[in-house]
Amino acid sequence: MSARHAFVLLCAASLAGIGAARADPLPPDTTYRPLPTMPLSRARALDEAQKPQVMERQRALLERRYDLSDQPRQGMMMSGGTKPVQDGVRVKLPEGSSWDALAGMAPAEIREQGLLPQGFLPLPHVKQATGGQVFPELQIDAIAQQEQRDLRRFDVEADLPVHLTPEFPPPIFLTTQPQLGDVSRGELLTIRNYYEIMNGLITPVQMEGLRLLLTPFPQEEFNQTEDRKVAQPSLGVACLDCHSNFHSNAAFHLTPDVRPQANRFRLDTTSLRGMFNQQIHGSKRSLRSIEDFTEFEQRTAYFNGDHVSATRKGVNLPDRPNQVAMMAQMQNIIDFPPAPKLDPFGRLDPALASESELAGEQVFLGKGRCAECHRPETAFMDNQMHDLKLERFYKPGQVANDMVTLPDGPIKTFTLRGIKDSPPYLHDGRLLTLADTVEYFNLVLSTRLTQDEKDDLLAYLLTL
Amino acid sequence: MTRIAAFLLGAALTAAPALAQIGNPAGMAPDTRLDEPGKPAPHQTNTQDRLFAQLAAAGGLAEVQLGEMARDKAEAESVRDFAAMMVEDHGAANARLAELAEAVRIPLPQEPAPDQQALRERLEAAERTAFDLAYVRAQVVEHQKTAQLLAWEVGQGQDGEIQRFAAEQLPVVLGHLEQAQRLNAELSGAGGPAR
Numbered sequence: 335m336s337a338r339h340a341f342v343l344l345c346a347a348s349l350a351g352i353g354a355a356r357a358d359p360l361p362p363d364t365t366y367r368p369l370p371t372m373p374l375s376r377a378r379a380l381d382e383a384q385k386p387q388v389m390e391r392q393r394a395l396l397e398r399r400y401d402l403s404d405q406p407r408q409g410m411m412m413s414g415g416t417k418p419v420q421d422g423v424r425v426k427l428p429e430g431s432s433w434d435a436l437a438g439m440a441p442a443e444i445r446e447q448g449l450l451p452q453g454f455l456p457l458p459h460v461k462q463a464t465g466g467q468v469f470p471e472l473q474i475d476a477i478a479q480q481e482q483r484d485l486r487r488f489d490v491e492a493d494l495p496v497h498l499t500p501e502f503p504p505p506i507f508l509t510t511q512p513q514l515g516d517v518s519r520g521e522l523l524t525i526r527n528y529y530e531i532m533n534g535l536i537t538p539v540q541m542e543g544l545r546l547l548l549t550p551f552p553q554e555e556f557n558q559t560e561d562r563k564v565a566q567p568s569l570g571v572a573c574l575d576c577h578s579n580f581h582s583n584a585a586f587h588l589t590p591d592v593r594p595q596a597n598r599f600r601l602d603t604t605s606l607r608g609m610f611n612q613q614i615h616g617s618k619r620s621l622r623s624i625e626d627f628t629e630f631e632q633r634t635a636y637f638n639g640d641h642v643s644a645t646r647k648g649v650n651l652p653d654r655p656n657q658v659a660m661m662a663q664m665q666n667i668i669d670f671p672p673a674p675k676l677d678p679f680g681r682l683d684p685a686l687a688s689e690s691e692l693a694g695e696q697v698f699l700g701k702g703r704c705a706e707c708h709r710p711e712t713a714f715m716d717n718q719m720h721d722l723k724l725e726r727f728y729k730p731g732q733v734a735n736d737m738v739t740l741p742d743g744p745i746k747t748f749t750l751r752g753i754k755d756s757p758p759y760l761h762d763g764r765l766l767t768l769a770d771t772v773e774y775f776n777l778v779l780s781t782r783l784t785q786d787e788k789d790d791l792l793a794y795l796l797t798l
Numbered sequence: 799m800t801r802i803a804a805f806l807l808g809a810a811l812t813a814a815p816a817l818a819q820i821g822n823p824a825g826m827a828p829d830t831r832l833d834e835p836g837k838p839a840p841h842q843t844n845t846q847d848r849l850f851a852q853l854a855a856a857g858g859l860a861e862v863q864l865g866e867m868a869r870d871k872a873e874a875e876s877v878r879d880f881a882a883m884m885v886e887d888h889g890a891a892n893a894r895l896a897e898l899a900e901a902v903r904i905p906l907p908q909e910p911a912p913d914q915q916a917l918r919e920r921l922e923a924a925e926r927t928a929f930d931l932a933y934v935r936a937q938v939v940e941h942q943k944t945a946q947l948l949a950w951e952v953g954q955g956q957d958g959e960i961q962r963f964a965a966e967q968l969p970v971v972l973g974h975l976e977q978a979q980r981l982n983a984e985l986s987g988a989g990g991p992a993r
Contacts, residue, residue, distance in 0.1 A: 356913055356916065357911070357912075357913030358911065358913065360943060360946055360947060360950070361846070361849055361853075361947075361950060363846070363950070363954055364946055364947070364950045368825055368954070370824035370825060371824070371825055371826065371827060371828060372823060372824050372825070372826055372828055373828070376823075376828070377823045377824040377826075379835065379836075380823035380826070380832075380835065380836045381823055381836070382836070383834075383835030383836030383837075384820055384823065384836035384837070385836075387820065387836070387837075388820055391820070461820060461822075462953065463820065463821045463822045463953055463954070464822040464824075560824075561824060594946060594949045594950040594953055594954070595950075595953035595954065596949045596950070596952040596953030597946075597949045597953075721992075723992070725992075729969055729972075729973070730969065730972050731945075731968040731969030731970075731971070731972040731973075732968075732969055733952055733965035733968065736819055736820065736952060736953065738949050738952060738965075738968060741992070
């Protein structure tokens with residue numbers, strides 16, 4: 335073929351529009367973060383003025399959906415012994431309905447009549463349009479005191495009452511030092527105290543990983559630019575600002591994996607306990623190693639999955655062979671809290687468990703169908719993502735506090751080990767107590783449990 | 799009177815959550831007039847509102863035009879019914895959007911976008927079952943794009959009324975999308991919607 339022929343063919347191809355897009359793409363900020371248009375001082379003044387309305391709107395939504403009262407379960411504390419586990423179903427039923435009546439209805443009936451309890455729907459961020467990381471007061475105060483670093487946003491604050499969140503600071507258990515039990519000394523690990531607390535307990539490599547996990551780096555709302563949501567230019571946030579003591583403090587965020595902004599679902603901070611047994615990471619991304627996750631979070635948890643914005647605000651990219659490996663190795667020695675009633679296969683020891691707990695285990699393994707994903711022999715996970723298809727029960731597309739209520743799609747199976755320590759529940763924290771999770775799954779999986787079976791199942795979950 | 803007042807109050811309370819759109823002020827136009835600190839006065843549009851109105855109006859026009867064509871031309875009754883629903887639903891939405899745009903003086907396009915016009919030409923050339931399938935497949939794509947566009951306005955817009963319009967349209971458009979997916983499954987044997 336001569337050069338001339340080739341040229342003619344090339345022209346013909348371009349005339350026919352081969353390879354050329356035929357329509358206008360959607361606007362750029364359907365995918366990318368827009369640059370701010372307002373000076374910081376003015377944006378801040380407006381944010382501060384809006385804040386009472388923002389918090390009131392969220393409080394009203396929570397009150398509509400849940401009973402937020404403080405009702406501890408008698409004699410049941412979280413693993414560190416500093417906070418009671420909350421009791422009771424907190425999701426409110428639609429007027430005139432009952433849990434049994436709902437469980438007896440077909441999904442389509444519930445959908446058509448709009449009877450799905452609102453607390454089962456995805457939970458919005460306090461300020462969906464802005465989103466970003468929001469820290470609870472306890473974390474803000476502890477970091478301010480120890481590091482003189484400001485984690486307080488001027489536009490929003492955490493929305494859940496403190497009794498519905500994990501104990502703070504949570505205990506730390508190491509796979510490498512099981513004989514020591516909780517090694518936290520009741521302290522929150524920070525860049526100031528970690529060496530004193532951990533020297534002698536962990537290896538040099540783990541120590542360096544820990545230092546990096548406690549070192550603040552620029553983040554979307556905490557940085558030096560006019561686009562920040564913190565009063566003073568900020569050094570940023572650390573991994574363990576959300577994953578306090580490698581657990582969770584119920585800080586929340588929006589998923590980095592969905593656009594446009596209004597469609598992004600809320601993320602409740604995941605515990606890092608038992609990371610050594612977890613094969614997939616990220617509710618949507620299914621990253622295949624903790625190394626992959628650790629490396630990439632600087633552009634996702636920190637910058638919403640927008641590497642363009644990350645580059646502008648000063649992303650820190652840890653180097654894979656050294657820093658990432660050490661951070662991963664530190665995370666991989668964080669154990670679950672002890673569960674003395676479980677045998678080596680994750681099954682209850684009949685000599686130690688109560689009758690109700692044993693009955694609950696049978697519900698878990700059988701009629702309740704919990705163990706089909708939360709497999710006891712693999713730390714109550716299956717390392718899969720599943721779609722519960724909640725949208726069978728509601729019509730998608732309704733807007734709640736500026737968030738579009740949409741199907742969740744597949745989400746990874748979370749472990750249930752130490753689950754009583756990790757309220758709120760589900761990836762977005764929409765369920766406040768374990769009793770709520772029992773009702774949720776009873777409905778979604780159509781398992782029709784009796785009240786006794788629900789009570790036993792709950793007693794069992796508390797042993798894990 | 800008390801009863802009417804109580805009813806109105808009830809309606810206001812129910813509607814309250816939808817009324818309170820609260821955007822990120824960092825993205826507001828710097829000259830936005832405020833009712834009170836932090837709260838833009840009514841009818842304060844930003845660039846996104848104005849672009850949304852343009853795109854939604856063009857898309858709505860295309861929906862009505864294509865729907866009119868398909869209502870008469872489609873072979874399958876189910877497709878003709880769907881097309882009639884598009885004419886009705888999008889016609890009503892277009893009228894509402896025109897009112898909202900008028901209130902804030904956004905000039906709206908009088909014609910569909912170029913790609914929608916090209917689609918129309920392609921559909922005009924198609925016949926019988928090939929037309930049905932081409933129409934339905936194009937409807938899937940158009941409603942996918944519209945759903946994302948509406949969610950974008952909910953998140954990035956500034957004029958509460960236009961945002962509310964987008965929020966109200968979203969479940970409707972997602973419903974249309976689901977029906978278009980079902981029709982596509984029916985006509986082509988493709989997989990239907992997830993649910």
